[in-house]
Amino acid sequence: MSKIWERYRAAVFRNCTHPDSDKDTIAYWKNYLFASAVLYLIPLSIIAVVPGMYMAYISELYLLFFVDFAAIGSFFAIAFLPGISIQIRKLIFCLAIYGVSLALLYTLGSFGPGLLYLLALSIFVVLILDELYGIINVYLNIVICALFGILIEFNVGGSAFTIEYSVLQWFGVSVNLIFLSAVSAFLIPKLFNGLETAFLMRREVDNELQDSLKLLEIKNRELEDFAYTASHDLKEPLRMVRSFSELLKKRQEKNLDEKSLEYIHFIVDGAKRMNQLIEDLLEFSRVGRMYKDVQKVNINDILQDIKTQLQQNPLLIQGEIIYTEMPVIEAVPLSIKILFQNLISNGLKFHPKEKIPRVELIYDEHPDKWVFSVKDNGIGIDKIYHESIFQLFNRLHTSEEYSGTGLGLAICKKIVEQHGGEIWVESEPGKGSTFHFTISKGLSENKIDISDSGSI
Numbered sequence: 001m002s003k004i005w006e007r008y009r010a011a012v013f014r015n016c017t018h019p020d021s022d023k024d025t026i027a028y029w030k031n032y033l034f035a036s037a038v039l040y041l042i043p044l045s046i047i048a049v050v051p052g053m054y055m056a057y058i059s060e061l062y063l064l065f066f067v068d069f070a071a072i073g074s075f076f077a078i079a080f081l082p083g084i085s086i087q088i089r090k091l092i093f094c095l096a097i098y099g100v101s102l103a104l105l106y107t108l109g110s111f112g113p114g115l116l117y118l119l120a121l122s123i124f125v126v127l128i129l130d131e132l133y134g135i136i137n138v139y140l141n142i143v144i145c146a147l148f149g150i151l152i153e154f155n156v157g158g159s160a161f162t163i164e165y166s167v168l169q170w171f172g173v174s175v176n177l178i179f180l181s182a183v184s185a186f187l188i189p190k191l192f193n194g195l196e197t198a199f200l201m202r203r204e205v206d207n208e209l210q211d212s213l214k215l216l217e218i219k220n221r222e223l224e225d226f227a228y229t230a231s232h233d234l235k236e237p238l239r240m241v242r243s244f245s246e247l248l249k250k251r252q253e254k255n256l257d258e259k260s261l262e263y264i265h266f267i268v269d270g271a272k273r274m275n276q277l278i279e280d281l282l283e284f285s286r287v288g289r290m291y292k293d294v295q296k297v298n299i300n301d302i303l304q305d306i307k308t309q310l311q312q313n314p315l316l317i318q319g320e321i322i323y324t325e326m327p328v329i330e331a332v333p334l335s336i337k338i339l340f341q342n343l344i345s346n347g348l349k350f351h352p353k354e355k356i357p358r359v360e361l362i363y364d365e366h367p368d369k370w371v372f373s374v375k376d377n378g379i380g381i382d383k384i385y386h387e388s389i390f391q392l393f394n395r396l397h398t399s400e401e402y403s404g405t406g407l408g409l410a411i412c413k414k415i416v417e418q419h420g421g422e423i424w425v426e427s428e429p430g431k432g433s434t435f436h437f438t439i440s441k442g443l444s445e446n447k448i449d450i451s452d453s454g455s456i
């Protein structure tokens with residue numbers, strides 16, 4: 001049954017609406033209302049009008065019988081006949097209702113629903129057609145009322161209608177119809193005009209927003225390209241400063257006094273730190289460039305690689321990294337590695353001298369995402385810094401206390417956002433920290449656009 005209804009509905013809407021028209025227009029909703037009216041009117045008229053037609057036939061009200069029959073026929077034609085424009089369908093629809101109203105009025109007088117139909121039609125005309133048709137409808141109602149007045153005056157046809165009223169009584173009744181149809185012809189278009197303006201304003205705002213987003217995307221890419229090129233180009237002169245300072249120290253060690261050697265040491269140390277900063281900046285801008293490479297990534301392999309790599313770092317070598325079987329997820333492999341690497345090495349790095357650092361990794365699977373947590377037993381972070389530590393160059397310690405550039409967590413945030421996720425920390429000073437982050441599922445099905453999030 002529901003399949004028949006669906007097919008019937010599809011046919012009516014195919015013929016009575018423009019499928020590709022813009023929903024943000026009054027024209028679309030006028031057609032939608034018209035199609036819905038036709039959709040329900042056909043089954044309702046079969047239920048209500050057909051028995052009415054039978055009664056009209058046996059009561060020998062042949063005019064009513066014929067007009068009802070023609071109206072139902074025209075509803076079917078409007079709904080199913082191909083090759084007719086929507087405007088013509090609407091006009092046929094209105095004419096059919098006019099026909100039924102007039103036949104009812106003529107045959108049954110004010111006992112029948114004729115006047116009510118005429119009034120309903122006056123409203124419906126303004127709802128589905130243009131403003132002009134509302135005005136035409138008012139004039140038509142005037143003509144109809146005048147015609148019926150003539151019928152009464154000359155007692156034409158001897159119907160219920162002509163017998164029921166005197167001309168003056170009819171004038172009193174019909175003026176109400178004309179008044180109400182004029183009110184609807186005047187007021188309803190005002191509402192539509194207001195709505196149309198609201199639609200237009202919304203579209204303008206939408207367009208402006210889209211333009212701004214495009215511009216922002218271009219600017220971000222330009223900025224990323226700039227950061228990449230600038231960092232790349234800076235490395236070469238820096239390498240020269242460093243290597244020539246070292247050469248100078250080597251060659252002139254015997255001739256230079258202690259103070260000069262100390263200055264050279266500062267130059268070399270500064271160059272080293274600058275080099276690290278450039279490396280991190282390059283990594284930060286590189287993250288934005290590897291966005292398309294979503295693959296299946298086995299987190300166990302990634303963690304094994306990180307462990308091997310960390311074993312070569314004398315500062316982080318004595319820490320413990322604990323985890324049980326980790327999942328295989330869809331992500332950008334290199335980005336995910338950088339993400340885990342930064343969080344794990346931070347967990348090992350920021351700990352008091354007397355404690356052996358320990359980092360524990362756990363995960364949780366949700367229908368739409370993975371949640372990973374990296375927990376350490378380190379120095380912890382005060383609540384007031386829980387958000388700011390994810391910003392570029394934000395450090396809570398000097399490089400004498402703990403080495404670093406303040407870019408690690410900003411890179412992590414960028415990577416997580418590119419994977420449609422979020423990153424946050426739970427921590428208290430002296431009680432260790434737990435960094436949580438989420439990675440969306442279904443990235444390879446392009447459910448999430450990871451191309452333009454988390455820029456510089």
Ligand code: ADP
Pocket residue numbers: 342346347350376378379380381389394395396397403404405406407408409410433
């Ligand atoms: P970096 O490690 O280069 O200093 P990050 O962006 O990785 O830069 O971290 C920013 C700051 O956040 C760090 O300087 C540190 O003060 C704090 N922080 C990061 N991770 C931890 C952690 N696991 N425990 C305590 N503090 C941390």
